[in-house]
Amino acid sequence: MKFATWNVNSLKVRLPQVVDWLTAHRVDVLCLQEIKLSNAQFPSAEFEALDYRSVYAGQKSYNGVAILARTAISFDETDVIRNIPGFNDPQQRLIAATLAGIRVLCAYFPNGQAPGTDKFAYKLEWIDALCNWLTKEIIRYPKLALMGDYNIAPAAVDVCDPFRWEGLNLFSPDERAAFARLCALGLVDAFRCFAQEEKSYTWWDYRAGALRRNAGLRIDHILLSSPLAAACVRCTIDKTPRRWPQPSDHVPVIAEIEMSGIDG
DNA sequence: ATGGCTTGCACCGCAAGA
Numbered sequence: 388m389k390f391a392t393w394n395v396n397s398l399k400v401r402l403p404q405v406v407d408w409l410t411a412h413r414v415d416v417l418c419l420q421e422i423k424l425s426n427a428q429f430p431s432a433e434f435e436a437l438d439y440r441s442v443y444a445g446q447k448s449y450n451g452v453a454i455l456a457r458t459a460i461s462f463d464e465t466d467v468i469r470n471i472p473g474f475n476d477p478q479q480r481l482i483a484a485t486l487a488g489i490r491v492l493c494a495y496f497p498n499g500q501a502p503g504t505d506k507f508a509y510k511l512e513w514i515d516a517l518c519n520w521l522t523k524e525i526i527r528y529p530k531l532a533l534m535g536d537y538n539i540a541p542a543a544v545d546v547c548d549p550f551r552w553e554g555l556n557l558f559s560p561d562e563r564a565a566f567a568r569l570c571a572l573g574l575v576d577a578f579r580c581f582a583q584e585e586k587s588y589t590w591w592d593y594r595a596g597a598l599r600r601n602a603g604l605r606i607d608h609i610l611l612s613s614p615l616a617a618a619c620v621r622c623t624i625d626k627t628p629r630r631w632p633q634p635s636d637h638v639p640v641i642a643e644i645e646m647s648g649i650d651g
Numbered sequence: 652a653t654g655g656c657t658t659g660c661a662c663c664g665c666a667a668g669a
Contacts, residue, residue: 396668397658421668423659448659449667498669538669557669592669594655606669636657636669 388460388487388644389414392534392607393628394495394590394637398422398453401635402430404628409437412625414641415457416486418493420536422451429453444469446479452493452535456486474516481517483524487646489615490528494535501556510538514565521572530649531612533574536637538606541566541576545605547588557604574610577622577642589624590637598629609642618648 391414395401398419409417417439422429426445434441434455440462443453456462468483470476480495494517499510525531539562543549552558570576578587588603597603611619621643629638 400658421658498667500667500669536669555669590669592655593657595652596655604669633657 388416388646389641390416390418390491390532390534390609390644391639391641392418392420392493392536392609393639394420394536394607394635396421396423396635396637398424398430398451399428400633402433404631404634406433406437408625408628408639409434409439409455412641413457415460416491417455417639418491418534419453419455420451420493420495422453423448424451442467442482442484444479444482450478450480450495452479452482452495454482454484454486454491454493456484460487462486471513471516471520473520474513476513480513485528488530490524490531492524492531492533492535494533494537496536496538498538499556499562502554502559502561507556507561511561511565514569518565518568518572521569525572525574525612529612530614531574532615532642533569533610534608534640536606537566537608539563539566540604540606541608544585545588547586547602547604552604557606569610573613575613575616577609577611577616577619578605578624578640580616580619581622587624589640591629593636607637607640609640611642611644614649615644617650618645619643620645620648
């Protein structure tokens with residue numbers, strides 16, 4: 388089964404691209420972030436026409452997350468969770484659902500703006516709350532995937548110019564430590580389970596020809612619990628949608644899991 | 652070079668993203 392994540396930076400603008408991409412790739416599960424629309428505006432019918440069901444936590448203008456899954460996949464609508472339980476937050480940044488027996492968490496981590504700002508403090512608090520909740524969630528659901536836009540580059544190898552970026556938002560010690568705390572729960576960065584091209588990134592700034600210069604960062608991730616990591620056979624970044632007209636600044640990350648290889 | 656682009660909203664420029 389193929390699990391993918393993509394920050395689309397407005398599902399209204401990017402819907403044709405998401406439809407084209409799904410039609411071409413037919414992934415089993417697709418997590419979307421920054422859908423930037425209310426629940427009433429969610430284009431469920433367009434995805435149903437492609438045989439995908441949707442669960443979503445929408446918000447007018449900002450944030451918003453969704454999970455699309457092929458209708459053939461088993462799904463229990465009673466255990467869908469929106470937002471981090473116990474963390475009071477009007478911003479819609481997390482949705483969780485169980486698909487084919489796998490707990491899929493679709494997350495849009497706060498941007499953080501800059502270390503020292505209120506937004507940065509909120510980013511760290513949000514991750515802290517996520518960590519605390521995940522401690523229990525991973526026991527309840529040992530087969531768990533945390534996928535989304537983390538707004539964190541975990542290591543120097545994930546940054547186009549680590550000397551310039553060191554200490555800045557997205558690549559600061561506090562954020563790297565927060566990422567490490569998530570990994571310490573027993574989650575594995577699927578992308579780094581395999582040999583990858585150097586300078587592999589998932590986001591390029593719209594400005595200053597960042598894509599042309601490959602001046603990007605790897606900030607979108609798929610973290611897998613041990614049983615899933617052991618059954619993961621591939622993890623790739625699909626850079627092609629970044630070259631399409633009117634692209635999102637992020638591109639999809641895809642992990643392929645051999646379901647017959649999962650134990651536990 | 653602290654800009655540069657893109658989005659949404661609400662106006663006729665602004666905030667926010669990363």
